[in-house]
Amino acid sequence: MEFHYCCSICNKIFDIVPELTLCPDCLKSQQPDQPLSGVLEVKLSGSSDENFTSLDLLPVEQKYFPPSPVGNTPLWEPANLRQKTGFKNLFIKDDGSNPTSSFKDRASFLVSAFAKKFNINDIALASTGNAGSSMAGIGAAAGQTITLFLPKTAPEAKLVQALQYGAQVFRVDGTYDMAYDISLAYSQKKGGMSRNTAYNPMTIEGKKTVSLEVFKQLGKVPDTLFVSIGDGCILSGVYKGFRDLKQLGLIEKMPKIVGVQAKTSDALFRAYTTGKFENIPTATVADSICVDVPRNGIHALAQIKEYEGEVMTVSDDEIIQAQANLSSTTGLFTEPAGAAAFAGFLKSAPGLDPEAFIVVLTTGNGLKDIASASLGICLPETLISSVDDIL
Numbered sequence: 001m002e003f004h005y006c007c008s009i010c011n012k013i014f015d016i017v018p019e020l021t022l023c024p025d026c027l028k029s030q031q032p033d034q035p036l037s038g039v040l041e042v043k044l045s046g047s048s049d050e051n052f053t054s055l056d057l058l059p060v061e062q063k064y065f066p067p068s069p070v071g072n073t074p075l076w077e078p079a080n081l082r083q084k085t086g087f088k089n090l091f092i093k094d095d096g097s098n099p100t101s102s103f104k105d106r107a108s109f110l111v112s113a114f115a116k117k118f119n120i121n122d123i124a125l126a127s128t129g130n131a132g133s134s135m136a137g138i139g140a141a142a143g144q145t146i147t148l149f150l151p152k153t154a155p156e157a158k159l160v161q162a163l164q165y166g167a168q169v170f171r172v173d174g175t176y177d178m179a180y181d182i183s184l185a186y187s188q189k190k191g192g193m194s195r196n197t198a199y200n201p202m203t204i205e206g207k208k209t210v211s212l213e214v215f216k217q218l219g220k221v222p223d224t225l226f227v228s229i230g231d232g233c234i235l236s237g238v239y240k241g242f243r244d245l246k247q248l249g250l251i252e253k254m255p256k257i258v259g260v261q262a263k264t265s266d267a268l269f270r271a272y273t274t275g276k277f278e279n280i281p282t283a284t285v286a287d288s289i290c291v292d293v294p295r296n297g298i299h300a301l302a303q304i305k306e307y308e309g310e311v312m313t314v315s316d317d318e319i320i321q322a323q324a325n326l327s328s329t330t331g332l333f334t335e336p337a338g339a340a341a342f343a344g345f346l347k348s349a350p351g352l353d354p355e356a357f358i359v360v361l362t363t364g365n366g367l368k369d370i371a372s373a374s375l376g377i378c379l380p381e382t383l384i385s386s387v388d389d390i391l
């Protein structure tokens with residue numbers, strides 16, 4: 001297999017080197033407060049039969065990957081939920097079961113290997129919490145030095161997790177968007193590799209492995225796949241995996257991808273309906289998808305248009321209810337951003353074929369943010385001291 005970079009806007013081809021992050025030509029049209037212009041994709045050439053492993057289709061050789069069991073996450077067949085909803089072929093791909101308990105490990109894993117290959121030991125990034133704790137954990141396995149920029153609103157569990165893994169953490173007095181800019185400025189001054197999402201092409205490429213796994217686990221392409229959207233990199237990664245399979249002739253049709261945003265942090269949804277990205281301050285209980293300017297917005301939107309996907313929104317109430325609903329019917333406890341995808345499925349259910357093969361991607365473990373999860377339950381208020389107090 002051979003690999004190159006290809007600009008997602010102008011299709012220019014480049015060699016894969018760590019110095020190159022965005023297409024130098026398309027970068028010239030970058031506007032302030034807009035998504036990244038000239039996001040690079042990895043393009044593969046070669047052939048493969050269906051016996052490939054995910055590593056075969058990634059642009060870094062196996063020997064550079066850290067010893068961390070990333071991916072190969074379980075595809076749940078939730079019997080109670082199937083019965084309750086009437087969807088016989090409903091599946092949940094639980095990426096909260098990755099080593100650091102979020103989907104972000106798929107990107108960190110490849111970024112770590114890419115840095116290792118080029119003898120780069122320092123990796124910096126901005127994160128709402130999961131990308132940071134993920135890079136910190138994968139970096140710990142690889143023996144790399146990780147520097148994080150987290151907004152002050154990042155849930156404590158994600159901060160503590162990153163510090164446990166030994167990362168250097170800077171808390172930013174502002175939003176994730178501000179952390180993103182500070183992180184880029186830091187990398188430009190200090191050198192090393194930036195793992196900022198979409199800016200580093202390996203983030204999208206690493207995320208494609210989820211689709212390769214879903215294809216293998218189902219033995220076919222699902223009809224519809226629900227995934228939440230923040231910066232839009234997971235969404236693009238999901239598309240990239242299926243596109244690679246199509247290019248290799250292993251599948252014929254693309255699945256319909258439904259991207260789900262929080263109603264109160266809906267920059268990509270607004271651009272999907274109006275065609276314009278606007279930088280408006282947003283907030284949602286689903287911190288992992290709280291993004292004002294989706295860095296991968298242009299690229300993600302182009303994919304949705306080309307493959308007839310859809311973007312929808314769900315309210316914070318719907319997210320919190322969906323989270324508790326999923327936990328109590330399946331035993332799968334996912335964080336609010338993961339529950340957003342499930343809320344999107346529940347909201348869309350009346351218009352879906354009950355025979356369809358549907359995959360809901362849960363992207364993070366619920367224990368990462370118990371403050372939000374507490375909103376969906378009633379904590380027992382009184383303390384008891386004997387069984388007589390309750391019987």
Ligand SMILES: *Cc1c(COP(=O)(O)O)cnc(C)c1O
Pocket residue numbers: 102103104130131197228229230231232233234235288289335337338363364
């Ligand atoms: C990062 C993240 C998302 C959204 O991914 P994007 O690439 O930013 O769209 C969704 N869920 C969880 C748990 C995440 O950590």
